[in-house]
Amino acid sequence: MKLALATESDTAWELPYAGKVGMWGVIAAESAIFVIFIVAYAFYIGKSTSGPTTAILHTPIFLTVCLLSSSATMELALRGLRRGDTRAFSAWWFVTLGLAATFLGGTLLEWRHLIVDEGLTIHTNLFGTTYYSLVGLHAFHVLVGLTLMAVVAAFIIRRRVTRDHTPKLEVISLYWHFVDVVWVAVFTLVYVVGR
Amino acid sequence: MTLTMQPPPQTWTERLHSWVTTVDHKRIGIMYVLYALTFLVVGGVEAALMRLQLLFPHAEFVSPHAFNQLFTMHGTTMIFFVAMPMMFGFVNYLMPLMIGARDMAFPRLNAFSFWLTVFGGLLLYYSLIGGYGLYGDGTAPEVGWWAYAPLTEKAFTRGHSSDYWTLSLLVSGFGSIVTSINVIATVFSMRCRGMKLGKMPLFAWLSATMSVLAILAIAPLTAAQMMLMVDRYLGGHFFDTQAGGSAVLWMHFFWIFGHPEVYVLIIPSFAFISEIVPVFSRKTMFGYPIMVAASVMIAFVSMSVWAHHMFTVGMTASANSFFVITTMAVAIPTGIKIFNWLATMWGGKIRFNAPMLFCIGFLAQFLLAGLTGVMLASAPMTWHLGNSYFVVAHFHYVILGGIIMAVFAAFYYWYPKVVGRIYSERLAKWHFWLFVIGFHVCFDLMHIPGLLGMPRRIYTYEPGRGWEIWNFLVGIGAAIQGVAILVFVWNLIRSARRGAAAGSDPWDAWTLEWATSSPPPAYNFATPPVVKSRRPLWDLKHPEDPDWRYE
Numbered sequence: 034m035k036l037a038l039a040t041e042s043d044t045a046w047e048l049p050y051a052g053k054v055g056m057w058g059v060i061a062a063e064s065a066i067f068v069i070f071i072v073a074y075a076f077y078i079g080k081s082t083s084g085p086t087t088a089i090l091h092t093p094i095f096l097t098v099c100l101l102s103s104s105a106t107m108e109l110a111l112r113g114l115r116r117g118d119t120r121a122f123s124a125w126w127f128v129t130l131g132l133a134a135t136f137l138g139g140t141l142l143e144w145r146h147l148i149v150d151e152g153l154t155i156h157t158n159l160f161g162t163t164y165y166s167l168v169g170l171h172a173f174h175v176l177v178g179l180t181l182m183a184v185v186a187a188f189i190i191r192r193r194v195t196r197d198h199t200p201k202l203e204v205i206s207l208y209w210h211f212v213d214v215v216w217v218a219v220f221t222l223v224y225v226v227g228r
Numbered sequence: 229m230t231l232t233m234q235p236p237p238q239t240w241t242e243r244l245h246s247w248v249t250t251v252d253h254k255r256i257g258i259m260y261v262l263y264a265l266t267f268l269v270v271g272g273v274e275a276a277l278m279r280l281q282l283l284f285p286h287a288e289f290v291s292p293h294a295f296n297q298l299f300t301m302h303g304t305t306m307i308f309f310v311a312m313p314m315m316f317g318f319v320n321y322l323m324p325l326m327i328g329a330r331d332m333a334f335p336r337l338n339a340f341s342f343w344l345t346v347f348g349g350l351l352l353y354y355s356l357i358g359g360y361g362l363y364g365d366g367t368a369p370e371v372g373w374w375a376y377a378p379l380t381e382k383a384f385t386r387g388h389s390s391d392y393w394t395l396s397l398l399v400s401g402f403g404s405i406v407t408s409i410n411v412i413a414t415v416f417s418m419r420c421r422g423m424k425l426g427k428m429p430l431f432a433w434l435s436a437t438m439s440v441l442a443i444l445a446i447a448p449l450t451a452a453q454m455m456l457m458v459d460r461y462l463g464g465h466f467f468d469t470q471a472g473g474s475a476v477l478w479m480h481f482f483w484i485f486g487h488p489e490v491y492v493l494i495i496p497s498f499a500f501i502s503e504i505v506p507v508f509s510r511k512t513m514f515g516y517p518i519m520v521a522a523s524v525m526i527a528f529v530s531m532s533v534w535a536h537h538m539f540t541v542g543m544t545a546s547a548n549s550f551f552v553i554t555t556m557a558v559a560i561p562t563g564i565k566i567f568n569w570l571a572t573m574w575g576g577k578i579r580f581n582a583p584m585l586f587c588i589g590f591l592a593q594f595l596l597a598g599l600t601g602v603m604l605a606s607a608p609m610t611w612h613l614g615n616s617y618f619v620v621a622h623f624h625y626v627i628l629g630g631i632i633m634a635v636f637a638a639f640y641y642w643y644p645k646v647v648g649r650i651y652s653e654r655l656a657k658w659h660f661w662l663f664v665i666g667f668h669v670c671f672d673l674m675h676i677p678g679l680l681g682m683p684r685r686i687y688t689y690e691p692g693r694g695w696e697i698w699n700f701l702v703g704i705g706a707a708i709q710g711v712a713i714l715v716f717v718w719n720l721i722r723s724a725r726r727g728a729a730a731g732s733d734p735w736d737a738w739t740l741e742w743a744t745s746s747p748p749p750a751y752n753f754a755t756p757p758v759v760k761s762r763r764p765l766w767d768l769k770h771p772e773d774p775d776w777r778y779e
Contacts, residue, residue, distance in 0.1 A: 051333040051417035058409030058443060065447035066454075069481055073455065073466060082472045156463035159472050166458055166466075 052204040060211045063174070067215055070170055071222060074163040078227050084158035089151045092224045096139040097216070100175075103132035104213045107206050117196050123189045129209075130182045133175060140172050164223065171219050174212045181205050251335035252750055256342050257321025258646065264314035265717070267305050267349060274302040276710060279703040285691040295687035296370035301352070303373025304393065307489065308400055309349040311631065315496040316345075316407050318638055319435045321646065323411065325741035325748060326429045328420025328757040333413035341403040341410070348400025355392035369393040372685065374486060375456075377467030377478035382460055391460060398453040401446045408439035408446075415439075420740075422759045427779070429739045429762065430513060433520050434499035441527045442492045449485035452478065476541060483534035490626065491530040495523060497634030498565060501587050504641050505569050507737045508584035509576030512775075515568045516762065522561035522568075529558050539607040540614040548607045555605035562598060566591060581735075582656035586637035589664055593629030600625065600675070615685075618678025625671050628709075636663070636716065643720070644734045648746040649727030655719040663712035670705025673698050738763035 078087070106129045113121030144165075147153045155165040185202065188194050194202075247255060278298050281289045290298065324332055332338045356367050369389040371379045380390045415436040419428065456478075458464035465471040467478045506513045513519065535543060535551045543551075569591060578584065600622040603609050613619060636659070643651050677698045682689065689695055733742040740757055741748070742765055761767055761775035 046421045048417045048419060051413045054416045055334065055409050055413040058412050058439075061440070062405050062409070062443045062447040065444050066451040069448045069451035069484075070455075073477065076474065076477060077472070080472045155458065159465050162458065162464035162466055166455065166464070170454075 050200050050204075052201060053207065056204045056207045059208070063211065063215075067170070067218070070163075070167045071218060074167045074222060074227070077159045077163050081158040081160045084161065085151055085153045086160060087223075087228045089147065089153065090224060090228065091143070091146075093139060093143060093220075096136050096143075097220055099132045099139070100136045100216055101213055103129045103136070104210050106132065107209055111199065111202060111206055114194070114196060114199055114202065119192075119194065122194070126182070126186065126189060130179070130186055133179045133182065137172065137175050137179060140168070140175075167219060168223065171212070171215055174215065178205075178209050178212050181208070249339075251331070251339045253320050253324050253332045253335065253338060254646075254748065254750075254752075256338055257317045257319075260313045260317025260320060260342060260345070263346060263349070264310045264317060267309040267313075268713075269717075270353075271302050271305040271310055272710065272713065274298050274305070276706060278302065279706045281687060282689075282699045283703045284700070285689050285696055287688055290687070292687040293370065296372075296685075297368040299685055300369050300372055300393075304352060304369075304397070305349075306627075307373065307493075308397060309345075309352070311493045311627070312400075312404055313345055314635055315438070315493060316404070318500070318635075318642075319411055319438070319496060320407070322642065322741060323432055323435045324414060324418065325744065325752055326739050327415065327418060327423055327432050328740050328753060328759065329414060329418035330752050330756070332410050333418055334410050337406055338410050341406040344403030344406070345400045348396045348398075348403065351392055351399060352396035355389050355396075358388060358392065374479075374482050376482075377456075377473070377475045378469045380456055380460075381468055383468075383470070390456075394453045394456050394460070398450060398457070401450045401453070404446050405443055405450070408442040411435055411439040412443075420753075420757045420759060426517070427759065427762050430502040430516065430519055431499040431739070434495050434502065434523055437523050437527050438492055438495040438499075441488050441495065441530065444531060445485050445488035445492055448481055452481035452485070455481075476538075479538055479541060480535070483537045486537060487534040488527075488530045490623075491526060493631050494626070495527065497590070497631045498523060500634045500638040500641070501569060501590055503739065504583045504587050504637055505572050507641075507735050508579045508581060508587070509573045510579075511572055511576045512763065513568070514571035514574075515564075518564060519568055522564045525561040526558060529554060529561070533558060536605055536607075536610070539610040552605055552607050556602060559598060559602055566595060581640070582651070582653060582660060583637045583641035585657070585660045586633050586640065589660070590630060590633040590637065593625065593633060593667070597622065597625035597629050613678060615683055616678040617682045617684055618675050620684045621671050621674035621678055624674070628667055628671065636660075639716075639720070641735070642741075643723070644730030645741060645746050645748070647724050647727070648730055649723055650730050650734060651719050651723040651727060655715055655722075659712050659715045659719065662715060663709055666705050666708025666710075666712055668705070670702050670709060673705065674702050677702075733765070736769075738765045740764055743768075 106125050110122050110125035110129060113119070113125060153161045153164075155161050182205070185194065185205065247259070250256065277290060278295065281287050281295060320332070320338065324330070352369075355369060367387075367389060369375070369385075369392065371385065371390060371393070375390070375393060378384060380394070415428070415432055419432075425433075455464070455466040459466050459468060459473075465473045467473045467475060469475055502513060502519060533551060533555045535547065536555045539548060539551075569587075600618075604613065604619065604622055640651055640656055643649075677695045680694055680698075682693075682695050682699075689699075730746045732745050734746075735742070740753075740759070743757065744752060757764065759767075761779050763775045767774040767776065
């Protein structure tokens with residue numbers, strides 16, 4: 034059966050890039066997961082029956098600055114790529130990678146301090162359970178982002194990334210901006226409101 | 229245009245290999261449906277065993293222990309491994325065809341989510357073997373399908389049965405989330421030329437709506453399962469009441485999933501009805517934009533009704549009032565839909581084939597189920613009826629009277645397309661009448677012991693409370709439905725060999741899947757179609773009076 038019903042309608046037919054729509058779906062699902070963890074954290078503030086409290090936390094201002102600025106540097110990298118300026122793109126991409134790695138390393142040191150010096154583990158009390166789960170869930174997302182960036186970095190080193198790859202890298206950057214936005218919520222709850 | 233066809237597989241291992249490694253949305257859809265049918269039989273046997281036990285007071289057919297396992301496994305199986313894969317199967321098979329696409333947006337991801345679902349189902353049933361653990365604490369999970377805390381904590385379930393339950397739902401939940409993302413990306417990025425959002429078949433609209441809702445419902449459940457795993461494996465305290473954890477928090481998290489889940493299942497049912505009723509009434513769908521708006525509204529409102537499952541827990545008066553009002557508000561868009569289907573049938577030239585019979589059954593029974601839903605939406609009513617057989621009767625009325633009826637309608641409607649042969653109309657009518665009679669004997673009467681005060685989940689009961697006759701009749705109704713299901717399965721198997729050839733368009737229908745051969749080729753469309761209206765095949769068949777002149 035012939036299906037060309039409207040050959041005269043040769044108007045432009047543009048649909049959104051599937052990768053981007055898919056990533057918005059991922060963001061919707063992840064947001065719902067984070068909401069549940071955030072609600073659990075907020076619900077249990079001050080309800081621990083024993084052990085350390087939020088007083089032992091140090092506000093990670095430097096790490097927050099690193100993570101938030103990494104969103105900006107990733108945007109700069111993509112702008113470079115859209116212009117076809119691969120040098121600017123690679124430079125900013127590696128800066129972003131470094132900022133993300135700094136954030137993750139900082140979290141590692143923070144946790145080491147909490148576990149070794151303060152004796153707070155996920156098993157200690159409700160604060161420990163909710164804190165490590167929420168911050169850990171976010172840190173896991175940073176790790177995923179870092180892995181994605183490292184894969185791209187490997188292609189950059191082999192000089193395989195061109196302007197044609199912009200839509201794909203935009204999907205990664207969408208994810209990365211989401212991880213940053215989640216950190217704003219987590220930071221506000223855990224280090225500002227929750228103390 | 230030349231098409232390179234693969235040579236047909238030779239041996240059965242090659243054929244098996246081609247199915248296991250397939251990324252074709254149609255094959256994945258078929259596998260989803262077969263998988264769901266298999267578990268339908270498993271879950272059905274579990275239901276039959278429970279009804280046998282409740283047939284007479286003080287029966288000792290199964291132990292109390294086994295009874296707890298049966299209702300846990302029955303609920304978990306039917307929702308996660310029958311209803312959900314069934315719906316995703318139909319959406320997978322039909323939606324890309326209807327929007328004129330050659331496959332889903334992410335075919336390999338599609339196969340990945342199917343196999344996750346399979347793995348999840350196997351994990352749940354592996355608990356029968358592995359659940360014993362080192363403690364001899366039972367095999368299958370016995371915490372109920374909503375697994376209220378702190379029953380699932382290490383202190384109360386020492387073996388591995390709860391581990392299998394939570395892992396199984398976590399794994400299949402990821403599968404469902406990923407499929408939903410895939411469906412949304414397909415609807416928004418893969419439509420054929422000319423198919424604007426307002427020209428999509430309602431099926432595609434409702435698939436997308438269901439997928440958004442599935443993402444927003446299943447993700448919280450996934451989060452709650454992660455917390456439960458932190459509790460069980462890392463010694464966390466999320467739901468550990470001895471360390472200050474809250475059992476009520478788990479209830480909230482579970483029902484934030486649990487209630488929208490019902491709509492995840494009913495919205496594709498609406499999609500089936502919205503495709504079948506117009507074709508068998510020989511009219512266009514009445515009020516297409518209103519149907520879309522009502523579906524989206526149902527999805528939206530359903531996100532804020534969950535705590536009507538918790539009226540008996542003891543919430544504040546304002547919280548109760550909020551959830552009463554939101555729950556009752558669901559009746560408004562649902563009522564709009566029912567009136568639209570009736571208006572579509574009104575004055576139409578109705579053909580009473582099996583798909584249409586099931587649609588009409590759906591309309592009547594779903595309405596009745598909705599009415600007891602409005603009763604239970606009222607908090608004071610739930611204080612009396614909560615946790616009784618009235619509630620069990622209500623939600624089985626929705627699921628069997630509504631969702632399953634729509635699924636049967638969809639089976640008969642699309643069977644000729646998928647298999648290429650016509651089912652036996654005579655067997656289908658037997659199936660319809662047996663099922664409807666069995667359904668009403670079973671679930672109309674089940675409301676009565678609930679009103680008389682019979683709690684759900686009890687493994688037996690005292691004689692002399694007036695419950696005996698009702699439980700006996702409910703058991704008879706269940707058996708009649710069992711026979712109906714056997715007739716249905718027999719019809720599917722027999723007609724695949726003996727049915728008359730269907731041709732590409734046996735119903736004289738209007739959506740794009742009927743433009744392909746039956747079964748459709750792997751690539752769906754040799755040339756991507758171009759459409760101008762909501763009924764592209766009508767335009768093709770009636771060039772003198774095409775739809776796009778009026779839309």
